[in-house]
Amino acid sequence: MKLAFALTAAIVLVATSAGAQNFKTYGSAGDWEIAINENMGPGCVAIEKFVNPTSQVQLGIDATNSERTGYVAIYVEDADGVEAGEEIPARLELDGETFEGTFMGQRTDGMGGAFVPVNNPDFVMDLEKADALTIEYGDGYKVVADLSDADAALATLRECQDAQ
Structure with a gap:
């Protein structure tokens, strides 16, 4: 499965700056x-928000370098x-396949969470093929994160990134 190999090879354990998130709504x-x-x-970035507890999952593209990368983040x-x-020890489960690694803790805008970059931006886009992403940390x-309705979100994410 292309997605499994991309994630297994791509989890990179690096810290990122937590600072305030500077987002502009695209759609x-x-x-x-x-x-x-x-x-x-x-x-x-595509963001799905939850209640009880108030949290969010972010699936995004890091375009700070000439070679784009992707990332998965969760904030509570x-x-x-x-x-x-x-x-932070973590586990991602994607349609029955489990991947273990280490997330880096972050504090931002009154939320704490974890961030893991992946060196393949296609990983994020390939999530449209999955039904759910479970993040345990x-x-x-x-x-x-229910991904059953993520097809349109990831298509909009791709459109957004292409416009940058």
């Missing part, structure tokens, strides 16, 4: 907001115990 598709992240190049409001730069934290 929306289903439950997903598509934004331009000025701190990423500019790069575009008032996430106690998550410190910027902290290495730290001590028992788990978020499931």
